[in-house]
Amino acid sequence: MRAARLIKMVLLLQSRPTMTAAELARELEVSERTVTRDAQALSEAGVPVYAERGRAGGYRLVGGYRTRLTGLGRGEAEALFLSGVPGALREMGLEDIASAARLKVSAALLPSLRDAPRTAAQRFHLDAPAWFREPAAPALLPVIADAVWDDRCVSARYRRGESEVVRELEPYGLVLKAGVWYLCARVCAAVTGSATKTKTGAATETGAGTGAFRTYRIDRFVGVDVLKDRFSRDEDFDLPGFWSAQAERFARSILRAEVVLRLSGTGVRNLPYAVDPVAARDALAGVPEPDGTGWVTVTLRVESEEVAHTQLAALGPEAEVLSPATLRERFAAEAIRLTELYGRREG
Numbered sequence: 021m022r023a024a025r026l027i028k029m030v031l032l033l034q035s036r037p038t039m040t041a042a043e044l045a046r047e048l049e050v051s052e053r054t055v056t057r058d059a060q061a062l063s064e065a066g067v068p069v070y071a072e073r074g075r076a077g078g079y080r081l082v083g084g085y086r087t088r089l090t091g092l093g094r095g096e097a098e099a100l101f102l103s104g105v106p107g108a109l110r111e112m113g114l115e116d117i118a119s120a121a122r123l124k125v126s127a128a129l130l131p132s133l134r135d136a137p138r139t140a141a142q143r144f145h146l147d148a149p150a151w152f153r154e155p156a157a158p159a160l161l162p163v164i165a166d167a168v169w170d171d172r173c174v175s176a177r178y179r180r181g182e183s184e185v186v187r188e189l190e191p192y193g194l195v196l197k198a199g200v201w202y203l204c205a206r207v208c209a210a211v212t213g214s215a216t217k218t219k220t221g222a223a224t225e226t227g228a229g230t231g232a233f234r235t236y237r238i239d240r241f242v243g244v245d246v247l248k249d250r251f252s253r254d255e256d257f258d259l260p261g262f263w264s265a266q267a268e269r270f271a272r273s274i275l276r277a278e279v280v281l282r283l284s285g286t287g288v289r290n291l292p293y294a295v296d297p298v299a300a301r302d303a304l305a306g307v308p309e310p311d312g313t314g315w316v317t318v319t320l321r322v323e324s325e326e327v328a329h330t331q332l333a334a335l336g337p338e339a340e341v342l343s344p345a346t347l348r349e350r351f352a353a354e355a356i357r358l359t360e361l362y363g364r365r366e367g
Contacts, residue, residue, distance in 0.1 A: 022058075025050070028123065029058055030067060034085070035126040038078040055079075111201070112194070113162035158238040161201055167191045167246045171253055173208050177243040178236060190251040192233065193259040197267075201238040204262060206231060208251065233257070235266050271298040275321035279328050280342045282315045287338035294334040295320065317342070325350075 025048055032039060032047055041052040048055065059079055062069045068082045167174045168191045177186045189205040196202075275296065283291060288307070292300040303320040310316050322328040325347050332339055332351075341348045 026058055026062060029055075030062065030069075030081075031123045031126075033069065033079060033081045035123065038072070038080045040078040044079060111157035111161055112165035156239075158201055158241065160241045160244045161194075161238055163244050163246065164191060164203055164238060164241070165194060167244075168194055168203075170246075171250050173247040173249045173251050175245040175247060176236075176241055178241045180240075184242060188247070189236075192253070192257055193262075194238075195235075195259070195263050197263075202263075203236045203238055203241075204233060204259060204266075205236060206233045208249075233262060235263075268298055271296055272321075274323050275299055277322050277324055277328070279320045279322050279325075279332070279344070279347060280317065281320060281332070282317050282340040282342060283335075284315050284338045285310070287335050288316060290335055290338060291320075295322070295328075295331045315340075 029044060029048060032044065039047075041055045044055045045052045048058075050058075059069045059071060068085050069079055070082045071077070071079055164174065166172075172191075173188055174191055175186065175188050177184055179185075188208040189203075190208055191203055191205045193204045194201060195204060275298075288304065291304065294300075299321045303318045307316050307318060320328075322331070325344065328347060329350055332341065333354075341351050
């Protein structure tokens with residue numbers, strides 16, 4: 021514990037010209053008296069820590085006691101500090117490791133690049149969770165993250181509907197989407213047979229889907245055991261490509277109904293912002309020439325009439341529903357109500 025603190029103290033002093041005892045105590049989460057003792061211990065061990073007294077004093081390293089990453093330019097250094105996602109690293113249990121790595125890089129940079137972490141942080145911040153949602157990291161995320169890093173199979177128990185299912189998985193990668201964590205994995209190749217029951221009554225699915233990559237919401241896992249066996253990673257697996265294809269496939273799978281509508285030029289431009297982007301892209305692909313009034317007729321796939329009503333209402337008078345008749349009637353009735361509401365005059 022103390023050895024790690026001493027190393028961190030040296031790295032802090034390498035990354036800044038001078039630090040007061042109070043600043044070091046705050047960074048190291050110790051008392052100023054402990055900082056004094058640690059500085060003395062470093063000095064006795066041959067690390068040139070020098071203490072200056074007075075108002076402008078503090079601790080510093082003398083004699084150029086540092087290494088430097090001379091090959092990095094400013095843009096490269098700033099991009100390096102954009103590569104981490106603090107919230108995600110914290111949820112995976114990697115915050116301390118990432119912090120130590122950034123500190124080591126900061127200490128090794130040329131003096132002219134020491135402000136790279138600050139300049140990068142001032143210009144970019146990632147807020148992954150969706151609006152109006154209190155982000156909560158799944159309790160089992162750190163365990164799964166360790167298995168992903170170590171290429172170890174896991175025995176995972178997760179909720180599927182009203183039941184629990186157990187599978188032995190090869191955890192390939194993690195994805196954070198709008199504040200929700202997902203695991204991309206496939207059933208362990210050694211698992212064969214049929215569904216069985218565990219002592220807890222959970223069904224164990226084996227055989228089905230072996231070798232196929234699947235996506236699991238991590239907040240639905242109720243138990244994870246990391247196994248001793250390591251799996252051989254498929255080097256052709258492309259996590260970003262797999263996720264992109266899965267996301268589009270999911271979006272298409274829930275679009276089970278169709279709406280025929282007319283759109284003005286403004287409606288065509290605003291459609292991708294009102295409905296699912298995949299549905300909008302499909303609807304506008306090969307869109308016909310506008311009619312005499314400048315409007316076009318398209319077929320839009322939607323999740324349901326209820327969802328379509330909510331989404332298309334955002335287009336206002338720039339869209340006219342032609343079918344299904346029930347949805348058209350709903351918009352017509354709503355238009356009458358709006359006319360009555362806005363046609364009222366205060367006496």
